[in-house]
Amino acid sequence: MSIENFQLETIPTPKEEDSFLKGVKDCIPTLLGYLSIGLAAGVVQKTAGLSIAEIALISLMLYAGSAQFIAAGMIAVSSSPVAIIVTIFIVNLRHILLSAALSPYFRHLTPLRNMLVGTLLTDETFGVAINQTVNKQQISEKWMHGLNLTAYLNWFIANIAGAFLAQWISDPDQFGLQFALPAMFIGILVISMIDRNKIKLDLVVAILAVIIAVASSFVFSGSVGVIIATVIASTVGMVLEKWK
Amino acid sequence: MEVRWDVFLIILGAALVTFIPRVAPLMILSRFELPEWGMRWLNYVPISVMAALIGQEILLNDGKFSPIANNVELFAAIPTFWIAIKTRSLLGTVLVGIVSIMILWMFF
Numbered sequence: 142m143s144i145e146n147f148q149l150e151t152i153p154t155p156k157e158e159d160s161f162l163k164g165v166k167d168c169i170p171t172l173l174g175y176l177s178i179g180l181a182a183g184v185v186q187k188t189a190g191l192s193i194a195e196i197a198l199i200s201l202m203l204y205a206g207s208a209q210f211i212a213a214g215m216i217a218v219s220s221s222p223v224a225i226i227v228t229i230f231i232v233n234l235r236h237i238l239l240s241a242a243l244s245p246y247f248r249h250l251t252p253l254r255n256m257l258v259g260t261l262l263t264d265e266t267f268g269v270a271i272n273q274t275v276n277k278q279q280i281s282e283k284w285m286h287g288l289n290l291t292a293y294l295n296w297f298i299a300n301i302a303g304a305f306l307a308q309w310i311s312d313p314d315q316f317g318l319q320f321a322l323p324a325m326f327i328g329i330l331v332i333s334m335i336d337r338n339k340i341k342l343d344l345v346v347a348i349l350a351v352i353i354a355v356a357s358s359f360v361f362s363g364s365v366g367v368i369i370a371t372v373i374a375s376t377v378g379m380v381l382e383k384w385k
Numbered sequence: 386m387e388v389r390w391d392v393f394l395i396i397l398g399a400a401l402v403t404f405i406p407r408v409a410p411l412m413i414l415s416r417f418e419l420p421e422w423g424m425r426w427l428n429y430v431p432i433s434v435m436a437a438l439i440g441q442e443i444l445l446n447d448g449k450f451s452p453i454a455n456n457v458e459l460f461a462a463i464p465t466f467w468i469a470i471k472t473r474s475l476l477g478t479v480l481v482g483i484v485s486i487m488i489l490w491m492f493f
């Protein structure tokens with residue numbers, strides 16, 4: 142992808158823009174994955190002693206899977222608020238990379254409208270959105286809101302349902318649903334790699350990212366491992382592409 | 386149905402430190418013409434992030450390395466990858482992944 146393409150195509154073309162409804166539709170494949178994680182989060186949060194109102198609040202305000210699990214666990218053992226907030230900051234820091242990677246496709250928007258696009262950014266909506274960018278210079282704002290809001294609503298419902306189910310289900314990891322999340326990541330990765338037409342380089346970057354993510358999670362935490370892996374593997378990809 | 390004051394403050398703080406990394410790059414970077422190397426670098430971020438997340442989900446169990454021989458998720462990943470490559474359908478991939486792990490559980 143060259144920078145010239147970006148300069149040529151900065152004029153919005155509203156007539157060809159993807160609609161809000163198409164965003165809702167494109168979100169559907171991800172619903173099952175996050176429904177299962179959301180249910181599990183609801184169960185864990187309820188078991189950790191959070192009230193239904195608190196679960197509603199945390200799923201709507203924080204809106205982040207792993208962070209909510211960690212928050213629930215730390216609240217349950219009465220960790221200090223500062224420790225909880227710092228931990229969640231680190232866990233969610235990878236959003237910087239996702240947000241940065243999406244930014245070239247939202248240059249047609251004002252900062253305020255970009256803020257609204259980013260507010261509901263998650264791994265899943267990022268994955269679906271970046272797979273939309275093949276041969277495109279920008280992403281439709283309406284489409285992105287359709288995608289984001291559908292995922293957001295699904296997450297909220299799943300959390301609340303999990304909270305109510307907590308009295309009956311102690312182990313939400315039944316029925317193979319916990320594999321929905323890695324399966325979704327696999328789908329997003331494979332589809333984006335096929336569309337990019339630089340399979341060899343992408344494979345090197347992906348394998349490197351896996352090795353670094355696993356190895357560094359032994360030294361640091363899993364979430365720091367993802368950040369380290371992303372930064373190093375992306376840099377290697379950039380350098381290899383340049384020198385090829 | 387009550388919200389404790391200290392829990393509310395924790396949620397508020399956590400939400401704020403999550404919100405900023407989500408919106409700041411979109412708000413700031415979209416204002417600038419990024420250098421070519423910057424664009425190239427960002428281009429590899431999706432691949433790296435997804436691969437890193439998959440690696441941790443499949444190869445690690447509670448922060449420890451899962452033994453390869455009885456790592457059900459690793460075996461379930463094989464048909465999942467295959468279907469993703471063949472169909473390029475996200476929904477199909479998720480469904481095949483779930484069915485694969487359910488079938489594998491019968492054998493492990």
